[in-house]
Amino acid sequence: MHQFELQRVINNELQVTRYHDYAPNGLQVQGRSEVKKIVTGVTACQLLLDKAVEFNADAVLVHHGYFWKNEPQTITGIKYHRMKTLLKHDINLYSYHLPLDGHPVLGNNVLLGQMLDIAVDKREDITDLLFKGTLHNPLTALEFKQKLEQKLHNGQTSVLFCGDNAPAVINRVAWCSGGGQDFIESAAQQGVDAFFTGEVSERTIHIAREYGINFYAAGHHATERCGIKKLGEWLSEHYELEIIFVDIDNPA
Missing domain, CATH: 3.40.1390.30 (NIF3 (NGG1p interacting factor 3)-like)
Structure with missing residues (x-):
């Protein structure tokens, strides 16, 4: 599936335009154009991105992505390392916040x-x-x-x-x-x-x-573990996509 078609499919199902959110919903970081394998998880932390690289995933799909209101706009620190991982390995990042709640x-x-x-x-x-x-x-x-x-x-x-x-x-x-x-x-x-x-x-x-x-x-x-997992299951049921859910434990 083309990267922008995947965005259209999820945006339509989750009715993203109805929400006033704190971060952009949809494709946040562009990677390779064709998406076949997707790693899903709650948050686009470095551990999840490393797993996506390990699985040679075309995309990462999360509930908590990047570019939140009031966060620093500079690409430095851990944001730099996360972005570098995505861009180096040509991995798309999709994030859906309130629509998935x-x-x-x-x-x-x-x-x-x-x-x-x-x-x-x-x-x-x-x-x-x-x-x-x-x-x-x-x-x-x-x-x-x-x-x-x-x-x-x-x-x-x-x-x-x-x-x-x-x-x-x-x-x-x-x-x-x-x-x-x-x-x-x-x-x-x-x-x-x-x-x-x-x-x-x-x-x-x-x-x-x-x-x-x-x-x-x-x-x-x-x-907030169950929604992103269910969204991945929905995608695999309706489209020819390989979905791998990775639960990076977080006690908070």
């Missing part, structure tokens, strides 16, 4: 809901990244913590949890993958029993306590 089938958030046995509420706007739903089977606050740890970390990592003044049993849940901790106040105001995301800020715990809502920080990487 909000997609109703391939997105991080809907997949998290499925993984955690949550009946996801219907959304009117796919750009609304605060997801809500109802547990198929109510759980205690600690049982839900254990479920997050098992589903997202294979029971190997402890999820940060604050349940002060919060319901002991969870029925209604809200969530946003990645760095969505500032959605907690909106979630609490909508009457859910719990809110989970990837990251936590100091203020988040105070908000959780004062609203009386269970809060879980399950890891930015862990909550």
Whole structure:
């Protein structure tokens, strides 16, 4: 598949024009024109790029790419080494951020809901990244913590949890993958029993306590692993592309 045709296919499926994002979605770094083998991963870190070189991949497809708002515009330091790797080996870099959080089938958030046995509420706007739903089977606050740890970390990592003044049993849940901790106040105001995301800020715990809502920080990487993997699977099912998912572990 031609590199720009691949961009068109993914852009169309993820409806990228509907999102106001913090970085460009689509082809960020141009490489060889024909794409047959793609390495997918959460973040275009050096380790992932090295794996792409090892696999002789034509492209890297990630959730977290480059050229974020407010980042330095100069190509120096680790950005220089990453760009040098891509350009030297003629590898395309594609990145999809918010469109891969909000997609109703391939997105991080809907997949998290499925993984955690949550009946996801219907959304009117796919750009609304605060997801809500109802547990198929109510759980205690600690049982839900254990479920997050098992589903997202294979029971190997402890999820940060604050349940002060919060319901002991969870029925209604809200969530946003990645760095969505500032959605907690909106979630609490909508009457859910719990809110989970990837990251936590100091203020988040105070908000959780004062609203009386269970809060879980399950890891930015862990909550955004499923979307890019699913997108790769979708591409391999619909097009003659070899997809290799590489999970570069990150406890954050």
